[in-house]
Amino acid sequence: MRILNLNLLAVGPFTARSIDLSAGGQGLHLIYGDNEAGKSSALRALRAFFFEFPVRSNDVFLHRGADLRVGAELRLASGEVVRWTRRKGNRATLMNGEGKAVEAAELVRFTGGITSEQFDDFFGINHGALVEGGQSLLSGKGNLGEALFAAGTGGGKLKQLMAHLDAEAENLFKPRGRDQVIAQALNEREALLRGRDEVSLSASAWVDLEKEISEAQAQLKANAEELDASEPRRTALEGLKKMIPLVGERGQLLGQLRELGDVPELPADFGTRREKAWTEFREARGLAQSEAEQIEKLAGRLAGIIVRSDVLERETIIEELAGRSKEYGSDKDAAPALAAGREADLKEAERILKGLRPELDLARAEELRISVARRSAIEELASRHATLVERLKQATQLKEEAEKAIRQRQAKLGALAGQRDGVALERRLKDVRKRAASEQQVSLKRRELAEAESKAAGQLARLGLGGLALEAAEKLALPGMATVKSAEGRLAELEKAQGASAEKLAEAEEKIEKLKNEVEAQRRGGLVATEEDLLAAREKRQRGWQLVRGVWLEGRKDAAAEAAFGGGAGLPEAYERSVADADGVADALRKDADGVARLAMLVNQMREGEGEKVTLAARAADARGALEAARKEWEAMWRAAGVPAPAPAEARAWLVDHGNLVERIGLVRAARQAVEEGQAAVAESKVVLLEARRELGEKVDEAISLAGEMELCAELVEAIKKAERDRAGHAEALDEAREKLAREEGVLAEANGEMERWRGKWAGEVATLGAQALESPAIAREVVGQVTLLFEKLADAEKKERQLKEAQERIRRFEADAVKLAGVLQVDAEGVEARQIAARISALLKVAREAAVNAREVTKAREEGVKRKDSAGQRQKRAGADLEELCRIAQCENAEELQAVETRARQRDKLAAEIRAIERNLGQIAAGKKMDEVERQVAEADVDGLGSQIREIGEKIATLKTQREAIIHSLGTLQEKQRRMDGSSKAAEEAEKAQMLAARVIEKASRYARVKIAGGLLRRAI
């Protein structure tokens, strides 16, 4: 895939910027710029195009997130080209040129399925990533394996990953650590398990406790049994002790009883009955005497009371007269006012009548009375009159408005200009528009032509053909693609061969250099001599020997040679030194045989290398020559075509670009033609329109543009159309106004007729009310009101006359009744006012009533006193009979002896009761034994030893009770302990908590295993 164009439509700092990457066949595009120029933004945009915009994009500052757009033009090796745009969003973010979504699989065909991370690692490397990669290598600290492994993974963060894994593992667990997560959880769990065990209840503890309780209960039972046996014994002894004095006391009481002798048996209530009978007898007797005296006194009082029965018999009449007294007063006061009021009403009626009909008197007033039906008819006609007046007014007004509207429309029609036919002009304008001819389009075509020419010129320049005309560039006789490809292949092979031979030569030189260095190092590393040194030393020794031999055997001395040999020393010393040197070198060589061999090998390899270098240098020269020749051929081939030779690697792309140029020249040609055709169409259209407008009598300007002329034509067509629309509108409105006038005239005539009919009815209804009522409905209403008032006044006068007569009759009757009743009751009425007479009779009635009440009360009291006196006599008689009965019971002669007999009987009863009480006590103590047996037991008792026996048994019982309390306490404690063992859930809760920690340990340990194994594995892999 190749990116031909990157369109930064709206992203980061860019708006509608395009980066053209289409030039060149292969190689590298370098995009450079100042800081903040947008290089990183462009890289991000490219990444976003392939892998979507991130949710939080750094490129949202100039453009809103939803507006972010980046497009690209991509070409596959097959030549397929697509132009897609990526937008920021959640779905369907990649779109084709028609705005339709592009499937993800489509993009994969171009990207080869590369991931965003791989893109970042391989293609999206920015400066920061480069620095980070370098630091990653450095952090390997010489560990080449890790560095290579890291480089291979593309991540370069293995060191970090390992450190991260190690740190996590150590945080979870360390063999001797105490603070790590797992260790802490284990410790806490241990503590909880201990806690669980502490609060657990063992089965044996429960069984032991039950056993203890059972034993305690058995002890308690035995104690109770013994106590039950001891308690009765002690009770019996204590009883005997108590019985001894009681038996003695009983004997004394029996003696006293015998001394009293025979005393009659009296009933238990004898004393009460005796006391009650005596008291009743005395009280009844006193009461009878007192009542007799009171009766006498009441008889005297009754004789002194006088009651007037004649007054009481007329009680109703007297009260009725008193009731009428108030009404009598009112009537006396009201009579004069009624008479005056009647006179005033009559005078007012007379005044109203004179105002209406002066010729009539009150006796003929009835002639004016108006019936209800007639009053209603007058009222209705009066109301109808106002409506009719309003209706007449409106109809007149509408008729006048219609007449006015007709006049206005007629004036507007008269003012309109003469008619013109704009149809022909409109048709021609349409034709011109249909041809789509316009200066604007021509201008657009010109711009397109200029752009095409500019691009073609740019392509010419990029191809190195800047001096050529487009047509010449199109007709260049260029070598064919196959020829170029073949020549390019040959050049590439030769370049490769030349490169390879040069590389081999360089390698050989490098190898020789290395060997030299190693030889040097070998020598510097302590090797005293080489074989060459040995040979040199021996050769020097030999030369010295020759000099010595010449001097010694032949007497020949060579001073120059000796000086050269000895270096200033004498020959013998120099020779000895050379012998020693040769021996030393030989010794050294023998001692470091391996070093010598190694050095010899290196030297040998160095020599071989030198030989190989010569061979390789010759081969490299040959390769260079062949390459140079091929290059000359290449340049000659292009020179023949008349163009500068491109670089072989770019030649085929150059040809493709030239092909593109040819295509573009075709486009330029087409654009030129379009411009020319457009210009002709514009001129022709303008002539047609000018003529049409001239035909309509308009002034025309030949110099006007087609657009201007089209505008004028359109305005004219519209003006003609508008004038026709106005004319038709006014005509239609005039017709409507005339129709309306006819309607309104009809309405007015109808209203006038209605008014005439009303006037006829009105005259009939108000004729009796006099001439003034005919004048208007308002006056008629006023007359009707006055008639009504007249009859109201007459009615009032009549009512007052009736009331006056009734009051006078009531006064007369009251005065006659008062005088008559006074005569019957003998009350003095002479010269007394009637109301005073009635008051005196009422006072007499009051006195009579009080006397009657007094007499009844005294009579009643006397009758009740008689009844009480009789009752007291009866009581006295019954009490005497009771006293006689008591005497019979007590065997007495009279009632005075009763008390003495009663006293003796009481003494005898008291002694008997005391004896019974002692016997009851003895019976209880002796558990129901009979008295003679008790007396016998007491008689046989050891009175002196009884106390010690009781003490002994008491002490035994106390001991048993103490033991019992101890057992009960112990049992209670045990049972309380058992009660506390109530099925508590404490241990279960502790276990629950321990289980939570176990879960934590298991989870963390599992994680530890994974992290640890991951770290170990990674370490081994590296």
Add this chain to the structure above:
Amino acid sequence: MFKFIHAADIHLDSPLQGLERYDTAPVEKIRSATREALRNLVRLAIEEKVAFVLIAGDVYDGDWKDYNTGLYFRKELAPLAGAGIGVYLISGNHDAQSVVSKQLSLPEHVKVLAVSEAQTVVLDDLNVAIHGQGFAKRETTENLCKGYPKALGGMFNIGMLHTCAGGYEGHERYAPCTIADMLGHGYQYWALGHIHKRGELSRFSKGDPHILFPGNIQGRHIREAGAKGCTVVSVKDGEIVSAEHRDLDVFRWQNVAVALGGAGTMDRAMELARERLARTAIEMEGKAVAVRVELMGTPRLQAQYLGDPEQWVNEMRNIAGEVGASGMWVEKVKFKATAAEEADEAIDPDGPAGELLAMLEGIKTDAELRADLSGELEDLRKKLPRDLRDQVEGLNLESEGELSALLEDVKQLLLPRMGNIEGGDEGEDASDAGLSAAADSAGAAADSAVDSAGAAAEEQER
């Protein structure tokens, strides 16, 4: 007509397992859960006015030594005596092991059937015969069913048996018997215990008994997910009219799968998880619940998750705290990568990641390397108590299953962070409606798969 309750496997005071405590966890909701479930059982018996209650073994946890548990059991059953409801129970393998059951004396209305041989209790007023035999010792592997008497004529016969029945894979074979063994006795109802998941082995019909495991009354770990309780059986004229399950549990366990489909980030994944957990909370109808959340997303998302699992687990716990008004406890969060195999295939076998993959595979066959790596875990193994050591997944590299799971997690821990996630992450780009719908559909299928997997994983008490 009369009713009775059939319950089993109460495991009183057995702690709930696998719940790591954290700040917002509804700790109060799990306290004494098995006790509360027992209380619900007694309450139900009284409300339903049942004639009697059957408990088919394992009232206690075998190794539990706190006698308070037994005392609580005795106290809690007391109200049944007042309501005239008898309790009949047989001892299970756990009860046989328990020190509590050996010493505890039970009130008169609670009848424990014999362990030496099958015992029959006749309820004359109901015309019912209850046959049963408890475990004398934990490892009771003989077929107890064979020793049960034939049905008493003219009576409604119930067999109580603590058994693994025909055998459940991976479970101890205690008192095994076949359905045919049970059919042969002519009973009308077999009240079984031992298997913690409710299951009907046979439905009552002419001549055939109703054979039923009611399941345990309170789930205690994620393998015991779903509703737990007892069965209320209605009998009329000697025939079973109905056998209905009734919930007794106070705290529930639930596997929750969250299909992450188009989620490209863990933030989005958490939003999807929130929706799923909120739905689960509604489904619980006011009951507290522990959830195991399985996130199912792309390898890339898995890499994000494994980069800092603690962060996402805490996030999930916060979400559970917010949506679970009645209490929601996140038991564990797991991440399952979708299309993981395709991702592996996309890795260049000659590259470093490919080498690492090969090395991971090699561990399975390279005993020396395995031993070498295992040595790195030795310190932890020594430190852990035995009861916990066996529960940690990944310490025993010689266990094939454990090793595979460990290596899968290690692979996801390493490869994505080395920059080699390839393929299998179409979901991230699947932002159009169609793909989302597909992802949702896959998620729903995954939900179902996880639920059934969870159900299948549910097991008896071993």
